[in-house]
Amino acid sequence: MITYQAENQRFTLETENTRYIFEILYEKYLVHLYYGAKNEAAAVYDARYKSFAPYMAEHGSTYSPDTCLAEFSGFGSGDFRATSLKLRNPNGDSVCSFAYRDHRIFGGRLELPGLPFAEADDDTQTLELALEDPATGCSVKLYYTLFPREDVISRYAVIQNGTGGDAVIEKCMSLLLDLPGCEYDMISLYGSHNSERHYQRRPLFHGNQSISSRRGASSHQYNPFIALCEHTATETAGEVYGFNFVYSGNFLDEVEVDQLCGTRVQIGLGSENFRWLLEPGERFVTPEAVMTYSAAGIGQMSRNFHRFIRGHILPPEPYEKRPVVLNTWEACLFSINEEELLRFADAAAECGMDMVVMDDGWFGARNNDKAGLGDWFANPHKFKDGLAVFADRMKAKGIKFGIWIEPEMVNPDSELYRAHPDWCLQVHGRENLLSRNQLVLDMANPAVLDYLKKSFSETFEGVAPDYFKWDMNRHMSEVGSAVLPPKRQGEAAYRYMLGVYELYRWFRRKFPHAMIENCSGGGGRYDLGMMKYSTMIWTSDNTWPKPRIKIQYSSMLAYPAATMSCHVSNPKNVCADPAVLKFRWQVAVGGALGYELHLPNASREIKDTIRRQIADYREYEDLILRGDYYPLCNPYEKEISAYYYTNTDHSRILLSALQNSGFSGEVYRLKIPGAQPDAVYYDKINDTTLTGRRLIDGIRYKTKDADPYGEMWYFIKQ
Template sequence: MEAQEAKQLIHQFDLRTKHNQMSIGVLATGHVVALYLGQRLPVGTKLGGIITEMGRASYLADTEGIHDFRLEQLPLLYPTFGSSDMRRPALMVRQENGSEVLDLRFQSAQWLDQVPTPAALPALRPMPVAEASGLALTLADEAVGVTVTLFIEADATHDTFAQHVVIKNTGHASLHVTRALSWSWDFLSDQADLITFSGAWGREAQPVRRALEPGLQGVDSMRGASGHGQQPTLVLAQPHADWQQGAALAANLIYSGDFLAQVQVDMHQNARVQLGLNDWQFDWTLTPEASFTTPQAVIALGTSGLRTVSHHFQQLYTDRLLPAVFAKQERPLVINNWEATFFDFDEKTLVALAKKAAAVGLERFVLDDGWFGDGRDDETTALGDWWPNEAKLGGLDHLIGQIKKLGLDFGIWVEPEMVSPNSHLYHDHPDWIIRDPHHTPSLARHTYALDLGRVEVQDHLIKVLNALLDEHDIDYVKWDMNRNLTDLYTPALPAERQGELRHRYLLGLYRVLQAVTSAHPQVMFEGCAGGGGRFDAGMLAYAPQIWTSDDTDAIARLGIQRGTSFIYPPQALSCHVSMVPNQQTGRTTPLATRAAVAEFGACGYELNLLACDETTLAQIKAEVSAYKPLRKTLQMGQLDWLAVYDDRNEYAWQKLDATTLIIDHVNVLAQPNTAMKRLKALALPEDSLWQAADGKIYPAEYLMAVGVAIAKPQGDFVSQRWVFKRVK
C-alpha cells in the first residue's frame, strides 16, 4: 500500500451544531483522524484532502511498513502509546507482561438519537430526541483485547460538543488503565494563545494568557479536588481575539477531582489539545469484560470573540447541568451568621440576627459551622457528628420555627467529607479515614479525610444526612470541603489497585450527593471548598450554586468573579456583602460597591447586622429593596463584559434579558485630572428602544455606539449602575 492510498478516507463522520462542525475520518489503514473542528461547512463537503495534501515533514518516515507514511504527522483522534506517533497519548493500558503498546484501529460507528450519559458520573442531562445528535465511534486492539468507544454529542441548540470515553477489556487477562483522557484533538497549527484560569485560595480563577510554544503547557490538579489554583478548563484563542472579536475554542471537564488540561506543540508546529483525568498516580484495574468510563468533556467554539464561547457554556450549563428545579429559579437573599458570630452563638443571638435580617428584607437564614455534636466551639472537635447540639441551639426545631415565623427560609452548613479526631465518628470508626498504615496520618485544619471510596462510609453519610434533612425543616445545605487529600492509601483496595483511590473518592462523593439530593429535591445545595477550591461543573450537577471565594472583598472579587463566570452561569456564583474593614484584605469599601459586586451572582449578606447602626441598616434595606425588582435580570440575564478605558483600574459588565438592561461599572482607584469616558452596551436587539431611570428613551444603536457617560468618581472603590427598561 502506498502512502496516498493509505491516507485515503474510507469514512467521514460530520457532527454539526447550529454554527459549528466536528468532522472525523477513518483512513484506509484503520487509523481514526481529527479532520476538522470549526465553522459549519456545506453539507457533503469532503475533507480527505486535509490528509492527502499534507506536505512531507517528519523524522519517522515509512511507518506502518508503508512508503512515505508518517503517523506522527497525522491529526490522530484518540492516540495511544507505542506507535510511531511520538506525542502524548490519550490512552495508556498496561498488560500483564508489562507492555503498554496499544494499537487502536477503527472497528465500527453508530449514529445515535441520544448519547448515553457516563455511568456513575455527573454529566449533561440528555437532550430531547428531536434535538439530539450523537456518534458512538468504536476502536479496538484485538491483540490486546481492548475496545474504546468515544461517545460524541453535538448540541445544535447550544452550539457545543461533548465527549466521554468507555474503555472495555475484551480479553481474558486483567489490564491496567494508566491514562484515560476524555478528549484529545490535533490541530494542524500552533498559531493560538492558550488561556487558563489559575490562582490560589482567595485569588481564584485569574486568567493567564500566553502564546503557544513548542513543548507542553497547561494546568492540572493533584490535590484530590479541582482546586483553588486551577480550573479544569482551557481556551485556545486567535492571538488578536478579545471579548468581542476573533475565533476561540474552550473545553471544560465535568469533574471535581484531579485533572489534566494540556497542549503539546510538536516539532511540526501542530497542537495536540487534551483534557481529562490526571494520570499522576492513576492506575485502574480492568478485569475481563469490565469497563472504565471517563468524565464528560464539553467543547464550545465561536468566531465572534470570547463572549461567544462563554455564552454557550453559561446557557448550556443552565439548561442541562444545574439541577433543573433550581437552574432558572431566582436565588433568595441570604444572611449567613459566620462573620457575625463565628462559633460564639446561642439561640438568642441567632434569633436576634434573624430578626434584623428580616427587617432589612433578607430571605434565607443560614446557620454556619458550630451547630452540631457535643460541643463544636472551635475547629478541633465534633466534625462528623451530624446531630444538633440541642443545648447550644435550644433545640434545632425550635430555632427553625422561630426563624420561619419571621418569614425566612432556613439553611445549614455541613462538611461531611472530613472528620475531627475528637469526635464520636472517629472514635467509633478510626479505620474510615484515608491513611497509610506505617505513618501517623496528617492532620490538616484539625481534620482527616474520610475514605469516600468505601461503600460503608458512603452509606453512613447518606444515612445521617438524609436523617438530618428528613427530621428538620431545612431548605438549604452549604456543603463544605476545607482540606485536600493526603496520606493516600486505603486498606479497602489491594496493593496493585491503590492507584484507583483518588477517582474512587470522587465516585463515592458523587454517589452520596446523588442519593441525598434526589431524596430531597426541594432542598437547595451550595458547594464550597474553602471558597472556590472545587468550583467545577461536576459539583454544579448537584449544587446549583457554589461559594466563589472566601475572599469577600468587593475589589478582589471583581477578578475572581470575572474569571469564574467565563464558563459558569452567574446565578451559580454565590457572592456575599461582608463587613468592613474586610477580613481578608483590610480594605474598606462603600456598601453600594459591595452590593453591586455581590449582586453579580447569587447575592447574600455575611456581616454582623447586630453591630450595624441604624444608618447602615437603612442603607442595607434600601439596597435590598432596589435589588429585588432587578434580581431576575442580574442573576439570569446574559452577561457581557464591557470595554473600559483603563482595564487595570476599571471593571464594567452588563446583564440583558428581554425587558431589562443593567450596566454596572466599578472604578478601583480615583485619579486626579482625568476625564472619565463612556461605556458602550453590547448586543442589544436591533431597533429596540430603552428607557432610563430618568425617563429618557435611547435607541439600542445609541447605547451601543455612543454609550453612557461615567461620572467622575470622588474617592476610591466607587460603583455606578444604569438600569434601562425596554419600551420597544
C-alpha cells in the same frame, strides 16, 4: 446534526454555528480534518510527513501516527505526542493502537454511571465510535454528544479490557483535539485560597504546557477550564476554542505544540495518582469533557458555556426565586446559639431577606475548628429543645432555614474518629498530616457513606432544611484506602470522588426541595461536576469587593452568574457608610446576592439601605441569573471592570462599571452593540432617557478620584 458519508467514511458534526469533521483513513485510522465555523473551507487530509515519523509499510509515508491530526492516540505505537491512553497489558508492555471497527448515531445520550454528565434535550444527538486494538483485543468507544443550540460538543471514552488477563489504565483522557496551527494564546485560571480563578493569557510555545490538580479536588490553584484563542482575539472578535471537564477531582489539561506546529489539546484524568485495574471484560468510563468554538471572540465562547451550563448541567431551581440569604459565618464564626440566631431571623425578615444559613458551630463539640467534625448531631447546649424545634421557630418568622455541613471531613478529636480511625484516607505505616486540624474521610468506603446517610437522616428528621452549604476545607494527602487491596490503591482518589457524587445524589433524593450551595474554602471545587448537584457555589472566601471584581470576572469566562454565590460582607459592622455598602452590593449583584454581617446590630440606616438593595436586585435578578453576559472591560488590563446583562432581544439591559484600581481620569465608552437602534430606552436607576443608537455608540464613563466607586444603569425599552 451528525451525518456519515459512506463513500469516504467521513463524519460531520454540526451545531447551529460550528462544524466538526473527521474521517476514517484506509478503513482503520481516525484522522481529524476540521473544527470551526460553518463555512466552505476545505476539509482535506494532510499527511504532514516528517523524517523519523513511523509509518505502516502497506501505506508508506502517506500516514504516520506521529504526524496526522488524530481523534484518539494510543501509547507506544508511533505517536510521540501526548497520549490519550496508556494501558499496561498483561504481558507487561504498554503499547496500544486502535483501529475503527464500527459506529452508531442515535438521538439523546447515554448516562455515565456514578458520574455527573450534561442532560440531554430534544436536540441532543450522539455519535458512538467503536475502536479495537487487534493485537490485544482491548476496545475503546469514543462518544461525541452534540448540544446544537449552545454550540457545545461533549466527549468521553469507555475502555474495555479484552486481553484475557488483568490490564491497568495508567493514563486516560476524555477529549483530544488536534489543530493544524499553533498561533494561539492559552487562557487559564490560576489562584490560591482567598484568591481563586485569576485570568492568565500567554502565547503557546513549542512543547508541552499544562495545568492540573493533584489535590483530590479541582482546587483553588488551577481551574479545569482552558481556552485557546487567536493572538488578536478580543471579547468581540477572533477565533476561540473553549474546554472544560465535568469532574471535581484530580485532572490534567494538556496542550502540546509539536514539531510541525500543530497543537494537541487533551482534557482528562491524566496519570498522576491514578491507576485503574481492569480485570478481563471490565470497563472504565472516563468523566465527560466539553468543548465549544466561537468565531466572535471570547465573550461568545463564554456565552456558549453559560447557556450550556444553565440548560444542561445545573439542577432545577428549587424555589421560584433564588433566596437572598444571610449567612452567619463572618459575623459569628463558631459562636452561635439559638437566641442569637433567632435575632438574625428577625433582622433578615425586616430587611426582605428569604433565609438564614446557620454556618459552622452547630454540631457535636464544635466550639472551634479543633473538634467535632464527623459528629453530625446538634450540640445540646446550643439547642436545648433540639434542632427541629429551633428550625420551626425560625420558619415561623417567615424565614427559610439553611445549614452548613462538611460531610467529607473528620477531626481527630471527635467521637467518630475515636470509634473508626481506619475510616480516614491513609497509607499503612505513615502518619496522617493535618490541615485545619482535620483529616479526610475515605469516601470510597461503603461504611463511611452508610454512616453519613444515617447520621444526616437522623439529625435532620423533622427539620426539613431548605438549604445546605456543603463545605470541604482541606486537600488530600496520604491517599490510600483501608478497604482497597494493594493492587487497587491507585484507584483511591477516583473512588473517593465517586463516593462524594453518590452522597450528593442521596442528598438530592432525601431532601428534594432543598437547595445545595457547594463550597470548598470558597471556590476550591468550582467545577462542572459540583454544578451538576449544586444550585450555586461559594465563589471565594474573600468577600472584599476589589479582589472579588477580578475573581468574578475570571469566573465568568467559563461559568454563568447563576453559579456565583456573591455576598455583601460587613462582619463586625465596622462599615457604617452606605456609600461603601453600595459599592459592595454593586460587586455582589454580579451573581446570586447574599449577605454576611451582624444584621441584628446594624444601624437603622444600614438596614434601610439593605432593604432597598434587595428590592432593586429583585427587579433585574432574572437578567443576572438567566440573561446573556457581555464583558466590556477586562480588569486585568484596565482600571475598571465593565459588563452588562441583557435578555435575548436587548429590551432590558443592566450595565455596570466598577473602578478597580488607580485613578487616571480616563474616559471609557461602554458600547452595547445589540441595542435596538431605533428604540427609546429609559434608565430607571438614573432617571434618564436614551436612544438605542446612543447605547450602541457607548455610554461615557470617566474614572473618579474616589475609592471605592462604581456606576450602574438599568435600561428598559419603552
